[in-house]
Amino acid sequence: MEANCSNMTPLSSDSAEKENTVCIFGTGDYGRSLGFKMLQSGFSVIYGSRNPSSASLLPKGAEVLSHSEAARKSQIIFVAVQRDHYSFVTKLSKVLEGKILVDVSNNLKINQYSESNAEYLAQLVPDAKVVKAFNTVSAWALQSGTLDASRQVFVCSNDSKAKHAVMDIVRALGLIPHDHGSLAASKEVENYPLQLFPTWRLPLYICAGLTVLIFLYCLITDIIYSAITEEKDISFRIAISIANKVFPIVSLILLALVYIPGVFAAIIQLYRGSKYKRFPDWLDQWMLCRKQLGLIALSYALLHAIYTLVIPIRYYVRYRINSNIITQILKNETRTFDNTLAWRTDAYIALGILGFFFYVLLGITSLPSVSNAVNWREFRFVQSKLGYLTLVLCTGHALIFGWDKFLSFSRYRWYLPPAYTLSLVVPCTVLVLKLILILPCLDRRITKIRQGWEKSSSAGKEFENGDVPLQTKM
Ligand SMILES: NC(=O)C1=CN([C@@H]2O[C@H](COP(=O)(O)OP(=O)(O)OC[C@H]3O[C@@H](n4cnc5c(N)ncnc54)[C@H](OP(=O)(O)O)[C@@H]3O)[C@@H](O)[C@H]2O)C=CC1
Numbered sequence: 001m002e003a004n005c006s007n008m009t010p011l012s013s014d015s016a017e018k019e020n021t022v023c024i025f026g027t028g029d030y031g032r033s034l035g036f037k038m039l040q041s042g043f044s045v046i047y048g049s050r051n052p053s054s055a056s057l058l059p060k061g062a063e064v065l066s067h068s069e070a071a072r073k074s075q076i077i078f079v080a081v082q083r084d085h086y087s088f089v090t091k092l093s094k095v096l097e098g099k100i101l102v103d104v105s106n107n108l109k110i111n112q113y114s115e116s117n118a119e120y121l122a123q124l125v126p127d128a129k130v131v132k133a134f135n136t137v138s139a140w141a142l143q144s145g146t147l148d149a150s151r152q153v154f155v156c157s158n159d160s161k162a163k164h165a166v167m168d169i170v171r172a173l174g175l176i177p178h179d180h181g182s183l184a185a186s187k188e189v190e191n192y193p194l195q196l197f198p199t200w201r202l203p204l205y206i207c208a209g210l211t212v213l214i215f216l217y218c219l220i221t222d223i224i225y226s227a228i229t230e231e232k233d234i235s236f237r238i239a240i241s242i243a244n245k246v247f248p249i250v251s252l253i254l255l256a257l258v259y260i261p262g263v264f265a266a267i268i269q270l271y272r273g274s275k276y277k278r279f280p281d282w283l284d285q286w287m288l289c290r291k292q293l294g295l296i297a298l299s300y301a302l303l304h305a306i307y308t309l310v311i312p313i314r315y316y317v318r319y320r321i322n323s324n325i326i327t328q329i330l331k332n333e334t335r336t337f338d339n340t341l342a343w344r345t346d347a348y349i350a351l352g353i354l355g356f357f358f359y360v361l362l363g364i365t366s367l368p369s370v371s372n373a374v375n376w377r378e379f380r381f382v383q384s385k386l387g388y389l390t391l392v393l394c395t396g397h398a399l400i401f402g403w404d405k406f407l408s409f410s411r412y413r414w415y416l417p418p419a420y421t422l423s424l425v426v427p428c429t430v431l432v433l434k435l436i437l438i439l440p441c442l443d444r445r446i447t448k449i450r451q452g453w454e455k456s457s458s459a460g461k462e463f464e465n466g467d468v469p470l471q472t473k474m
C-alpha cells in the first residue's frame with residue numbers, strides 16, 4: 001500500500017476500499033484501540049484472531065477472520081500481539097510474503113532481549129517487510145483521543161517504501177511520524193517508552209542530595225543544638241522555618257550550578273586555545289541537564305516565596321510580635337526606628353522579588369512553545385544575560401539577608417557557620433569567575449576561539465579556522 005493515506009476519507013468503491021484496508025493481528029487491548037482509531041480515521045479494519053468466533057468488544061464496523069484470511073485482505077498488517085507469542089507468524093510466512101508487518105510491541109525492561117522485537121519478527125518472516133512503529137502511543141491514548149503527550153510515533157524499517165506507507169498511516173491518524181532510520185534503530189525505539197524521565201534523573205539526584213544535606217545541617221545547627229545546649233524544644237520549626245531555609249539555599253545553589261558548566265567550558269577553551277576538542281563527558285552531561293536544573297531551582301524558589309508569604313499568619317511569629325510589644329509596654333520603653341535596618345530589609349525583599357520575577361521569566365522562556373517563538377540570539381540573550389542577572393539578584397538577596405551574621409562568632413553553632421553562608425559559596429564562585437572571564441582581554445580571546453580561531457600548541461603557530469581539520473564537536 002503505497003498510496004498516500006494522508007487525505008484519507010471513507011471511500012466507496014470496492015478497489016479503493018481494499019487499498020484502505022488494514023489488518024490487525026490480535027484482538028487484545030492494543031489491537032482494539034488501534035482498530036477503533038483506524039476506523040475513526042476512515043480505514044477498514046480486519047482483525048486476524050486465533051478464535052474469530054469468540055472475539056468480543058471489538059469496535060463497530062470491524063471484521064474478524066482467521067490470521068491467514070485476514071492477512072490476505074490487506075497489504076499492511078499490524079501485529080498487536082506480545083513478543084512471546086510471535087512464533088505463530090512462521091506458519092503464515094507464505095501469505096505474509098511481501099507484506100508490511102508493523103511491530104507495535106514494547107518490553108517490560110530496557111534491553112530485555114538481545115535483539116529487538118522488530119528484528120526478531122523480521123527473522124521469523126524474512127520475506128515480509130517489518131516496520132517498527134506505534135509503540136510510544138498507548139492503547140488508552142488511542143482510545144480516548146488524549147494524544148497531546150504522545151503524538152510522536154517513531155518509525156523505522158529496512159524497507160523505505162514500507163516505512164513511508166506506515167508514516168502515511170500515522171499522519172492519517174493525526175499523529176506525527178518521526179523517521180528513525182533502519183530496523184537497527186528499533187531497539188532504541190523500543191527502549192524509549194521504558195525510560196523514566198532520563199534527562200531529569202541527574203538533576204533530581206543532585207537536588208535530592210542537596211536537600212537532604214542542607215536539611216540535616218539546619219536540623220543540627222537549629223533544633224539539635226538548642227535541644228542539647230539550651231534544653232529547648234523548638235522542633236516545631238521543622239515544618240516552616242527549616243523548610244524555608246532549605247528551599248532557598250538549594251534553589252540558589254542549583255541556579256548557580258546551571259551557570260558553572262558554561263564557565264568551566266570557557267576556561268577549558270581558553271586553556272586549550274581551541275573549541276574543536278570534545279569536552280570531558282561529565283561536562284557534556286552537566287551541560288545537557290542545565291534546563292532541568294534551572295526548572296527544579298525555580299520550583300524551589302516558588303516554594304520559598306509561598307513559605308515566606310505565610311510567615312505573618314504563623315502562631316509563633318504573632319506570639320513573638322505580641323510578646324515584644326508587651327515587654328516594651330511593661331518596661332515603658334520605645335524602640336527607636338532603625339533606618340539602616342529598614343533599608344536593609346526593604347533592599348533584601350526587593351532583590352528577592354526582582355530575582356523571583358526574572359527566575360519565572362527564565363522558566364517561561366525555556367518552555368518549547370515560547371522558545372520556538374524567539375530566534376536563537378534572543379533565546380541566548382534571555383537564558384544567559386537574564387540568567388546571570390537572576391543569579392546576581394538572588395545572590396544579593398541572600399547576602400543582604402545574612403549581612404554581617406557570618407562575622408559574629410556567637411552565630412557559629414558547634415563551629416558551623418550560619419546556614420545561609422552555604423547558599424553563597426557556589427553562586428559567589430560562579431560570579432567571580434564570570435567577572436574574570438568578561439575582562440576585555442579574556443573576553444576577546446574567548447570570542448575569537450568561539451568564532452573558530454585556534455592556537456596550535458605544538459608549533460606555537462596560530463591558525464585561522466579551516467586550516468585545522470575539525471575533529472569533534474564544539
Ligand atoms: N497496551 C498498550 O497500551 C500498548 C501495547 N503495546 C504492544 O501491543 C501488543 C499487544 O498488547 P495488548 O493488546 O495490550 O496485549 P493483550 O495481551 O491484551 O492482547 C494480545 C492479543 O494477542 C493475541 N494472542 C495472545 N496469545 C497469542 C498467541 N499465543 N498466539 C497468537 N496470538 C495471541 C490475542 O488476540 P486473539 O485472541 O484475538 O488471538 C490477545 O488478545 C504488545 O506487544 C504490546 O507491547 C504497545 C504500546 C502500548
Ligand SMILES: [Fe+3]
Pocket residue numbers: 248304352397
Ligand atoms: Fe529569601
